[in-house]
Amino acid sequence: MDFRRLRYFHAVAKAGSFSRAATEIDIAQPALSRQIKQLEDELGALLFYRDGRGVHLTPAGELLIAFADSMIDGSARVAREIRALGGAPQASLSLGVLPSLSTALLEPLVVRLHERHPGIRLNVREAMSGTMMNxxxxxxxxxxxxxxxxxxxxxxAEHLLADAVCLVRRPRQDGIASVSGAMLERLPLVMPCRNHGIRQLAETQLTARNLRLDVRFEIDSVPTMKRLVATTDLATLLTYGAVAEEVRAGELEALPLVEPALERRLALATAGVRIDAANRIVVRAVQSVVHEIAQSQHWTAPARFARAF
Known part of the structure; x- marks a missing residue:
């Protein structure tokens, strides 16, 4: 199969239009149409349905686009790795970070990459864990x-950090040093919605003890929850890492949970494809920064890093 024609097919499929694809890849539209026709003749199958609004993939086109995605992504990765052999990696990557971790992680991570690997451009996206998997x-x-x-x-995925789940509230001088499930049941809470991992973990553990959470407000925003518990009598459940900075500043109090004790285990994940030199640099930088944060802020220490990456 002619790789150039495969790239042309990929461009048309992604653009949904021959004219838009021709503009994007800088080729005359008639020439692009001929290349696609020759590819269809080579394969003996129609690849696009055409209508007044553009083009849509046929069943044969759906099969080919999965192959084209893999081939084009693989060729770009190989090109990056070959270029990296001759010097510092040059690449644009996307990193997904949990909102509860972004405050502590991102500043030292960006500084490290900027100083040591200026050829790496990083796009950061924040999302809850379930959304991040998607x-x-x-x-x-x-x-x-x-x-x-x-x-x-x-x-x-490989293990990154075990982080204790705490009851987070406004600092109070009431002599309470830890919170049991029975105590937790009596506290008014602001929590994320039921699909959030900490909410699911806490409710599962409490239900097993015939206890329940008193959730007064559901808000899927860690910064908003922290502001609310800092200024009201509401409390919430968050990992210690999510509030370590505010605890050190005296703005919030984090009390360990007992009976049951809860923790969230963080992992560093990829979509299962072999990653290149630039990705490995970012992976190692994340691991190193997390390790340093865990030691300096007294988070639970991470396990020895595996070598999945």
Whole structure:
């Protein structure tokens, strides 16, 4: 199969129009149409349905686009790795970060990459863990920090950090040093919605003890929850890492949970494809920064890093 024609087919499929694709790849539209016709003749199948609004993939086209995605992505990765052999990696990558971790992680990570690897451009996306898994599978992020748990077989992950779940509230002088499940049941809470990992974990553990959470407000925003508990009598459940900075500043108080004690285990994940030199640099930088943060801010220490990446 002619790789140039495969790239032309890929461009038309992504653009949904011969004219738009021709403009994007800088080729005359009649020439592009001829190349696609020759590819269809070579394969003996129609690849596009054409109508007044553009083009749509036929069943044969749907099969070919999956192959084309893999081939074109692979060729770009190989080209980056070959270029990296001659010097510093030059690449644009997308990193997914949990909102609860972004405040602590991003500044030192960006500084490190900027100083040591100026050829790497990083696009950062924040999302909850479930959404992040979808972004990984859809190829919209290259690397992501997610919570460990059941993952699709296409995802490759390695352990990054075990972080304790705490009751977070406004600092009070009431002598309480830890919070049991029975105490937690009596506290008014602001929590993320039920599909959030910490909410699911807490409710599962409490239900097993015939206890329940008193959730007064549901808000899927970690910064908003932190502001609310800092200024009201509401409390919430977050990992210690999500509030370490505010705890050190005296703005929030984080009390360990007992009976049950809860923790979230963070992992560094990719979509199961072999990653190149630039990706490995970002992976190692994330691991190193997390390790340093865990030691300096007294988070639970990470396990020895595996070599999945």
């Amino acid at each position: 972004l990984l599978q859809d190829g919209k992020v290259d690397i992501a920090v997610v919570y460990e748990g059941r993952m699709p077989s296409s995802i490759v």
